[in-house]
Amino acid sequence: xxxxxxxxxxxxxxxxxxxxxxxxxxxxxxxxMSFQSNEQILRIPPRILFExxxxxxxxxxxxxxxxxxxxxxxxxxxxxMNSFVLSSAAVLLALLxxxxxAYAFARFKFRLGETIAFTLLSFRFAPPLLVLLPLSxxxxxxxLNDTYFxxxxxxxxxxxxxxxWIVRGYFEDISPxxxxxxxxxxxxxxxxxxxxxxxxxxxxxxxxxxLSFIFCWNNFVFALIxxxxxxxxxxxxxLAFVTASGIQYGQIAAAIVLSVTPTLLLALYAQRYLVxxxxxxxxxx
Amino acid sequence: xxxxxxxxxxxxxxAVSCAADLSLAVxxxxxxxxxxxxxxxxxxxxxxxxxxxxxxEGDILVGGHSIVGAPxxxxxxxxxFQNFALFPHMTARANIASGLxxxxxxxxxxxxxxxxxxxxxxxxxxxxxxRELSNGQKQRTAxxxxxxxxxxxxxxxxxxxxxxAKLRYExxxxxxxxxxxxxxxxxxxxxxxxxxxxxADRIAVLIEGRLVxxxxxxxxxARPATxxxxxxxxxxxINLAEVVPVAERGVLFxxxxxxxxxxDTADHQPMDLGACWVGVRPDDLVIxxxxxxxxxxxxxxxxxxxxxxAVLLLRFTDGTEWLAALPPSATxxxxxxFVRFAPEASLLFDRATGVRIGLPHRRQAA
Numbered sequence: 001x002x003x004x005x006x007x008x009x010x011x012x013x014x015x016x017x018x019x020x021x022x023x024x025x026x027x028x029x030x031x032x033m034s035f036q037s038n039e040q041i042l043r044i045p046p047r048i049l050f051e052x053x054x055x056x057x058x059x060x061x062x063x064x065x066x067x068x069x070x071x072x073x074x075x076x077x078x079x080x081m082n083s084f085v086l087s088s089a090a091v092l093l094a095l096l097x098x099x100x101x102a103y104a105f106a107r108f109k110f111r112l113g114e115t116i117a118f119t120l121l122s123f124r125f126a127p128p129l130l131v132l133l134p135l136s137x138x139x140x141x142x143x144l145n146d147t148y149f150x151x152x153x154x155x156x157x158x159x160x161x162x163x164x165w166i167v168r169g170y171f172e173d174i175s176p177x178x179x180x181x182x183x184x185x186x187x188x189x190x191x192x193x194x195x196x197x198x199x200x201x202x203x204x205x206x207x208x209x210x211l212s213f214i215f216c217w218n219n220f221v222f223a224l225i226x227x228x229x230x231x232x233x234x235x236x237x238x239l240a241f242v243t244a245s246g247i248q249y250g251q252i253a254a255a256i257v258l259s260v261t262p263t264l265l266l267a268l269y270a271q272r273y274l275v276x277x278x279x280x281x282x283x284x285x
Numbered sequence: 286x287x288x289x290x291x292x293x294x295x296x297x298x299x300a301v302s303c304a305a306d307l308s309l310a311v312x313x314x315x316x317x318x319x320x321x322x323x324x325x326x327x328x329x330x331x332x333x334x335x336x337x338x339x340x341x342e343g344d345i346l347v348g349g350h351s352i353v354g355a356p357x358x359x360x361x362x363x364x365x366f367q368n369f370a371l372f373p374h375m376t377a378r379a380n381i382a383s384g385l386x387x388x389x390x391x392x393x394x395x396x397x398x399x400x401x402x403x404x405x406x407x408x409x410x411x412x413x414x415x416r417e418l419s420n421g422q423k424q425r426t427a428x429x430x431x432x433x434x435x436x437x438x439x440x441x442x443x444x445x446x447x448x449x450a451k452l453r454y455e456x457x458x459x460x461x462x463x464x465x466x467x468x469x470x471x472x473x474x475x476x477x478x479x480x481x482x483x484x485a486d487r488i489a490v491l492i493e494g495r496l497v498x499x500x501x502x503x504x505x506x507a508r509p510a511t512x513x514x515x516x517x518x519x520x521x522x523i524n525l526a527e528v529v530p531v532a533e534r535g536v537l538f539x540x541x542x543x544x545x546x547x548x549d550t551a552d553h554q555p556m557d558l559g560a561c562w563v564g565v566r567p568d569d570l571v572i573x574x575x576x577x578x579x580x581x582x583x584x585x586x587x588x589x590x591x592x593x594x595a596v597l598l599l600r601f602t603d604g605t606e607w608l609a610a611l612p613p614s615a616t617x618x619x620x621x622x623f624v625r626f627a628p629e630a631s632l633l634f635d636r637a638t639g640v641r642i643g644l645p646h647r648r649q650a651a
Contacts, residue, residue: 181430186388
């Protein structure tokens with residue numbers, strides 16, 4: 001690298017900048033939009049320089065949207081809270097169920113094992129709309145319609161297969177000898193699981209948890225059908241910005257900024273764990 | 286301390302038999318090396334004892350009690366793995382202490398860790414994590430972890446495989462003392478016959494899941510049960526020639542490359558034996574520039590200097606190639622030489638079964 005010419009360095013810089021602009025532009029543009037009024041956003045040509053306003057954020061946080069057609073109640077903060085509760089609970093439940101299951105699939109060969117694992121993965125293949133209609137009928141019968149638990153349960157379709165298959169791979173990468181050694185040292189298999197397997201698969205579990213959190217957070221259609229207004233997450237709640245007096249671009253942008261921030265921060269924080277090596281020099285070499 | 290006993294142990298994975306009718310006893314304080322080529326079932330045997338697999342047949346006893354089916358944590362077995370299997374997220378100290386803590390050793394944990402790491406010379410790296418250790422230190426840490434609880438049975442799965450040559454030599458000297466300290470019954474798996482001979486009281490030779498010979502190292506070297514065992518012990522490995530020995534007036538002769546040579550009859554009657562292999566170790570060959578009646582004419586094809594010895598590749602007139610290991614001499618390639626060996630240095634094997642002739646016990650059908 002140190003031998004590269006000046007031209008090479010310049011070219012690399014330009015290429016990097018282009019890629020960066022390509023990926024970052026939508027985020028930056030949305031961020032800028034969130035500080036503009038609808039009129040400022042819709043003016044042609046658009047301007048980079050403008051007088052920033054906190055109006056959009058005020059409207060979101062206070063829940064009062066003043067439009068030309070009148071005052072409108074929006075429950076964005078409640079939606080945000082719902083997103084948090086639903087996604088966290090779904091990921092937590094999926095981790096509780098998925099990590100032990102992934103361990104079982106990785107360590108033990110049992111009858112129909114592969115079939116069961118693949119069936120769980122196949123939930124990801126099915127178009128959600130296909131299962132939603134029968135599911136909503138069942139939910140009505142069971143009284144699960146419009147409950148947090150019902151939505152968390154249906155989110156398992158998203159989170160569980162993901163966690164199961166990612167974490168399984170990480171468990172398979174851990175030499176079983178390490179666990180055998182721990183057991184021979186006088187520990188039960190439960191201790192070997194909690195003190196050896198889970199910590200060593202930690203980065204994998206974190207990655208799988210983060211990914212399924214993002215997928216749950218971004219889900220739209222399950223909550224749209226199965227939950228009413230007070231239990232809906234931000235993705236569904238954003239529909240409220242399409243009002244009789246037009247689309248509230250400023251509020252949408254602010255809502256996007258607010259709803260993207262938690263996952264973005266989480267991803268940035270978890271990044272170093274995600275890339276961390278797994279085996280940590282356990283085995284030879 | 287307790288005796289480890291395997292009684293007719295058998296194990297197969299699907300159609301592949303990994304162990305068949307294995308019977309072996311290891312006395313307290315004794316080191317038995319399980320030696321065999323790779324894929325001979327050594328590791329499977331060790332893992333059955335450590336409770337990772339259950340044998341399909343037979344029983345495994347420690348101190349007279351069967352341990353088959355017992356969970357590994359109840360066995361009281363110490364084990365060192367070929368790949369070390371250290372706990373990567375714990376320091377060397379925590380690795381070594383893990384067994385003591387689990388068994389409730391209480392306050393003297395740190396004293397015991399200190400003393401075992403002093404013995405293994407790893408005191409200075411106790412607070413390092415495994416990834417900061419050299420392979421030699423990892424291996425010593427793994428040994429310390431296996432030794433610390435004074436287990437009744439110690440299993441070592443080729444512990445020197447992944448360490449460098451210098452350390453392997455050092456450990457060959459240190460290990461016998463270390464392993465004997467707690468008078469445990471020690472089973473030591475290795476693929477290196479020198480390691481087996483250096484460390485063990487007895488060697489159990491395992492070939493294709495069967496114990497072919499269990500004996501003291503010098504006996505295995507001098508009187509291998511089969512031609513396969515003879516080939517495994519010795520570097521360069523034993524020279525073989527196809528012969529049909531003939532008995533004449535109480536003396537056994539064989540024709541090697543047109544020369545009549547006298548064979549050993551120390552532990553069998555001289556008689557016509559049919560198709561045999563005659564085996565002579567490269568160290569036992571004597572090379573001469575002078576022809577004599579019982580010397581096999583040969584041409585030196587190549588000379589390889591090795592340490593204190595030179596290895597000569599010899600070709601007899603009938604094309605048979607033998608190796609001779611000799612102190613370096615003036616012999617060079619393309620010399621014509623004459624090869625002799627003392628009758629006592631020859632070993633005879635039945636060509637059909639591979640079994641050594643003259644060993645009435647342990648003779649078995651192929």
